Amino acid sequence: MKVSMTVNGTAYEHDVEPRTLLVQHLRENMGLTGTHVGCDTSSCGACTIIVNGETVKSCTLLAVQSDGAEIKTIEGMATNGELHPIQESFREKHGLQCGFCTPGMVMSSWQLLERNPKPSEDEIRHAIEGNFCRCTGYHNIVKAVQDAATKI
Amino acid sequence: MGDLIGKSVKRVEDNRLLKGEGRYTDDFNMPNQTFAVYVRSPHAHANLVSVDISAAKAMDGVINVFTGKDIKDAGIVGSICGWQVDFKNGDTMKEPGHPILAVDKVRHVGDAVALVIAEDIGKAKDAAGAVEVNYKFWTQL
Numbered sequence: 001m002k003v004s005m006t007v008n009g010t011a012y013e014h015d016v017e018p019r020t021l022l023v024q025h026l027r028e029n030m031g032l033t034g035t036h037v038g039c040d041t042s043s044c045g046a047c048t049i050i051v052n053g054e055t056v057k058s059c060t061l062l063a064v065q066s067d068g069a070e071i072k073t074i075e076g077m078a079t080n081g082e083l084h085p086i087q088e089s090f091r092e093k094h095g096l097q098c099g100f101c102t103p104g105m106v107m108s109s110w111q112l113l114e115r116n117p118k119p120s121e122d123e124i125r126h127a128i129e130g131n132f133c134r135c136t137g138y139h140n141i142v143k144a145v146q147d148a149a150t151k152i
Numbered sequence: 153m154g155d156l157i158g159k160s161v162k163r164v165e166d167n168r169l170l171k172g173e174g175r176y177t178d179d180f181n182m183p184n185q186t187f188a189v190y191v192r193s194p195h196a197h198a199n200l201v202s203v204d205i206s207a208a209k210a211m212d213g214v215i216n217v218f219t220g221k222d223i224k225d226a227g228i229v230g231s232i233c234g235w236q237v238d239f240k241n242g243d244t245m246k247e248p249g250h251p252i253l254a255v256d257k258v259r260h261v262g263d264a265v266a267l268v269i270a271e272d273i274g275k276a277k278d279a280a281g282a283v284e285v286n287y288k289f290w291t292q293l
Contacts, residue, residue, distance in 0.1 A: 034172015099169030
């Protein structure tokens with residue numbers, strides 16, 4: 001099936017198998033491997049991206065369901081090589097270790113700060129509850145989001 | 153080095169990891185790469201009455217399918233404990249078998265029953281779905 005979408009400002013059109021997941025489509029057909037598959041069961045949030053302005057776990061969507069969508073992935077966060085303030089805060093506050101969950105964490109944080117520019121610690125923890133970090137990094141991730149809130 | 157002690161040092165790898173430019177093992181392909189998918193038990197405690205891989209093996213793009221019996225017959229032992237600690241009285245640590253694929257019995261939900269190797273992930277998943285397993289359930293422990 002023909003599927004077209006705009007990802008990080010670039011228009012793509014592909015012929016995909018109907019069963020192709022959006023995350024597979026991004027990773028395998030577009031080569032955007034920054035979006036990770038951690039669990040394949042919509043639990044871990046490593047595949048979180050922005051579809052038409054809203055965070056979505058891209059392993060729960062089929063590529064064909066996203067026909068015509070405007071998508072933003074972790075590769076689209078930095079501008080001309082300069083880190084987005086959220087990315088910068090993750091770096092400064094040591095909000096990552098292995099980095100596998102980081103793209104999803106950054107996207108969920110982005111959505112939170114879009115909706116709530118000055119979140120409380122509880123609100124931050126609630127906003128990232130769909131994203132698992134297995135390096136036990138939540139504490140510094142929360143600090144990173146708090147720091148980013150002061151910059152945006 | 154002296155001026156690093158006691159300082160918070162920025163990690164050199166963070167920039168690429170934050171931009172989605174990491175290279176994890178699932179992020180790149182190798183020449184002649186094949187794909188593996190496990191058939192896993194949906195039951196916590198059951199005997200394997202039969203594991204029929206013939207249909208899966210005959211499917212397009214499938215390179216091979218293995219059962220626990222195949223692995224056992226090939227003389228491949230299960231995962232071993234890397235740190236055997238003996239008891240104080242000199243007895244060796246009692247280590248149960250940890251077969252790579254279940255033989256005769258599954259002991260938890262997700263216990264691996266068969267392994268499919270295929271040319272691409274879709275074909276491997278299709279073939280995994282074509283493995284016929286008959287279970288005889290036992291009470292969950």
